[in-house]
Amino acid sequence: MDAIRNLSYVAPGKYETTRFEKIHNEIFINSVDASKAVAQEIATLIKLKQAENKKCILGLATGSSPIRVYDELVRLHKEEGLSFSNVITFNLDEYYPMKKENKQSYHYFMHAHLFNHIDIKPENVNVPNGAVAIEELHQYCADYESKIKNAGGLDFQLLGIGRTGHVGFNEPGSHINSGTRLITLDHITKVDASSDFNGINNVPTRAITMGVSTILRSKRVVLLAWGQNKADVIERTIQGEISPEIPATFLQNHDNTTFVLDQSAASELTRLKTPWLVEECVWTPALKSKAIVWLCQKTNQSILKLTDRDYNNNGMSDLLAQEGSAYDLNINMFNQLQHTITGWPGGKPDTDDSNRPERANPSKKRVILFSPHPDDDVISMGGTFSKLIKQGHDVHVVYQTSGNIAVTDDEALKFAEVCNDLIGEDRTKIDFKEVIHFLNNKKEDEMDSVEVRKLKGLIRRRESYAATRYIGLNDTNIHFLDLPFYETGQIKKNPLAAVDITIVMDIIEKIRPHQVFAAGDLADPHGTHEVCLNAIFAAMATLKSKSFMDDCWLWLYRGAWHEWAIDEIDMAVPLSPDEVLLKRHAILFHQSQKDRVMFQGNDSREFWVRAEERNKSTAKSYDNLGLAEYEAIEAFKRFDY
Template identity: 50%
Template sequence: MRLNLSSQIVLNKVPVEFYKPKTTVEYSEISRMEKIHTDIFASMAEGASHVADGIEAGIKAAQHEGKFYVMALGTGSSLSAVYEELIRRYQTKRLSFRNVVIFNAYEYYPLQKNSSIRSINQLKEHFLDHIDIEEQNIFTLDGFVAQESVQDCCRLYEQHIKSFGGFDIALIGIGRSGNIAANEPGSSIQSMTRIILIGNISRKEMEASEKTKETIPPCSLTMGIATLLSAKTVYLTAWGEEKAEIMQKVVENSFTDTLPASFLQTHPDAHVVLDLGAACQLTRIVHPWLVTSCQWTDKMIRSALVWLCQKIGKPILKLTNKDYNENGLSELLALYGSAYNANIKIFNDLQHTITGWPGGKPNADDTYRPERSTPYPKRVIVFSPHPDDDVISMGGTIRRLVQQNHDVHVAYETSGNIAVGDEEVTRFMHFINGFNQLFTDSKDSVITTKYKEIKSFFANKKESDFDTKDVLTIKGLIRRGEARTACTYNQIPLDHVHFLDLPFYESGKIEKLPMTEKDVEIVRALLQKVKPHQIYVAGDLADPHGTHKKCTDAVLAAIDLEKEAGAEWLKDCRIWMYRGAWAEWEIENIEMCVPLSPEELRAKRNSILKHQSQMESAPFLGNDERLFWQRAEDRNRATAKLYDHLGLACYEAMEAFVEYKPL
């Protein structure tokens, strides 16, 4: 069973030669905009294996010479895959860590005696506790040290590093603000180990990484930029589209203290290792015509013309031969003969993505339409990772499908219970208790008992405490009720509303369980029951908490199993990927775009607002201060504005989709 198919989605868009050149000469050509040696891999697993290869070689070379191999190690999700690969190599007796010395890159400060939050604990949990490293070879900064001794502590740490001959390697990840270790923007290239205030963006990332509700201390003791750059070799890893923008700046822009990771440009042996998601904004991936000759596919031509339109501020049909020649696109003139011919081709391609019939228009010529006219009506399943992603991402399209008489099912893959605030539970419990008092004279002992239990739990609940099973159940019920209300508003029958409650989500914590075959079989059972002609699935893999990716992997794995089994229904089914609150599809990749009128956009907003627990009090709004309905409207309006600026059509808003073809 293939449980990680979402990681291969990007492969459908990027030619191998752009991220995996065959020769050094080819690499030097396509990477000419990059100021740090950058290796791009098809998946996180391949990238992690590459980094592990370098570490393994270094460790074995040191063992052969009878020396220590000294490593500076960071923590966080960017490094987890590397640690897992190193652990695997130890467990298969391929690699020993007996001669390895570890220095933890940073520690929180000040730490309380009973605090479970320690950076070194995370490093041990994800790596050190699973290998044969000697305990005396593990060093970390002392987050418990008195304030007057902090400087001495940091100086002593530097001396310890020097006493082992310095670092052979530094292995670090990157934060969304461009920080490495805990070096926040503004850190100097000469900075040594020191105390530093943790920024808001880094704090939220650390909280997510620690998988705890306990408050992160305000400061950190961290290796400085100069400390990290003193390593003979530096590896920086990043995975996923959420890191793409920051990695483009680090790799291709000039180095600056506003982006601490960019100082790696000054290191003689620094290596950036990315998957295709994290590399998707590098020039060789997104604008390859600027660095090499291209095999011009329809999508690449579309991408080039959209880029040219945005660069010079013209709609497609006004581009001239001169515009092409002056901006590195003369190859297209040779291919098409003139700007006019290329313009018309791409204008028509983009125009054909626009449809008011997302389920296909019956009795119509569908040659140039995104969807088939038959069968009509279609059976449709919309898979929603949380009980509001459906309306946030494609609420207008759902209403259009229902109004056009398609048989629409909505499948909510997780309960979404941890994203409900305690005040919502309190409000509902007050109602239930009041109902009990008014209509049964408080005779329902279950309500009375549970009301007292939950009231007492909240009164004594600490910030770091996780909810009880009863509280999580109530929070799940709240989200179910909101989802049903939104579906009723969109005229979807309640027997077409499915709550899958995939087991991986039900950890009761921020950190989820691994997605397994059990999750996949639940999805597969629904597919076998409905036998849909259309499936809509989340392609918004930049969700910062990872739930979307796991949910999408479960759906794709279930489809994969059905394909292997030769399911007849799948031969007449198309799979469309939507994006939600976190990002939008690039226009060159959009294959179906559904326009919304002002009234339809207002109806979409109303359906989002039915999810009251996810409004102002939602715990996981992220760094974006806009509410979910605001994000959705801004995103949909921006898509419509882009189509308008390209000279295609002027709509109030548009929802975009990309087709997924089973691998």
């Protein structure tokens, strides 16, 4: 979780790329600061054009990446008087077929996030029309190109990037000379969009998109990318060869392009991943650990077998000179990793804890296990969860959200029909006949009713009780916060608010924990993990002056999408074959999330399979480095809040 330096946002020409990089890029600590910088550039351009009495022609993108840019532009308009009266906009793309009123349409998206909140003239807003008749579409696309040209061309084009390397909806195979047209969506693109449409079968198969040539004619291009999911495609785009298989690489031919990245999206770039191959390094302990683990993996050797030659031949001669010998480097690293391994995640009583990841005292700890959704606890740390209970700690699991949005309509309908059959004509707090009628007649873009959301939340809740009882936890130690930010009835959530933070503070102050476990995996498709983690950070920062917080340690686990790198792990908890099986069975109690995972991201495996294979892979990595061989390992990183 170490933050990198927040680079100033500068124009191309003031930046020297490494020998690996072919596109100018700026890396920010987080997407919030990055988005504000981009919004400020757009605002400056608008004002410059106003001073020249000219129109400002903006090309705009949709998706999650530009949302904070639009939020900042709205703020600049409302609080600092930024006017959009001279702005003409052209959006990149739209699903086809798609009505403007549909909540999944990009027309709806742009008005909800930007146009409805600023003073832009309606006639100056251009979003491709997804309802044009198919026989008229060719001419419509030609006219869209002409309209951009007649407006004077795009002064500024804002882009996101898909995992296929698409910009707009220019999927792999798109030609550099392509213009605005109808295109068939790649399967991966449909998978990524599936959660917005409640399943891949509901995602349109086609879309209207500006072409590659249209984008390249823009006077200025800024591409945004956030998160680990974009790291691979960003590396291939910035450092790879130009190829229609990754259409974003065509931007290497544009002389005024900047990629604006957060540190996760930039993490696979050579200057961040292996900086010793680029320039001389300041060898901090963290960088030293990262380099030695990388060297083991590259040479396919365990730590204690690395030689001076291995270090010298792989860009680490200065580290070797600094430390004196491979032997010293190797033994120190071996000991460091050895000390992360413990079968006592709450600390081992009556032992020397100087080389252990957790304190021996108090021998019985109060523990809060925060779970963003009602299954992240067992998916991410089911084995550790079980050990903490068995070793006598006072463990409390706290589910931060109801998770109702991740229950399919079919699953809810099944439960509603069973309940209705059981109660007959008697009515309870939920009118099941009304729920059944709603679900059977639900429109494609209709928001769930309060009754349906309540039922879906109860499904997740009862699954959680079943799973934690199986682990061995008493029902009195299970807490459901139902944080308000989540309860919108739709995929898009509200921003984190003071009331959410207060609720988290209250549970922490009530339990007064010695250990807090929280989800540090920010790669979930809709950002719930990030919001939940920020609520915990804010709550703990506010409570820091309380005396009980002096003894409270925060451990971050990772969820269903990524694991900590070996060099980042501060506590590695080995699992026996029986504990792996126990964890699997606990996950399987979450039946509503089995078989048809609604928000699985870029991984088609079920959650129990992902978790099990990831834990076994971590154990194998430790084994390959020359440490003890285990069936599986759950990993944690300590965070100093």
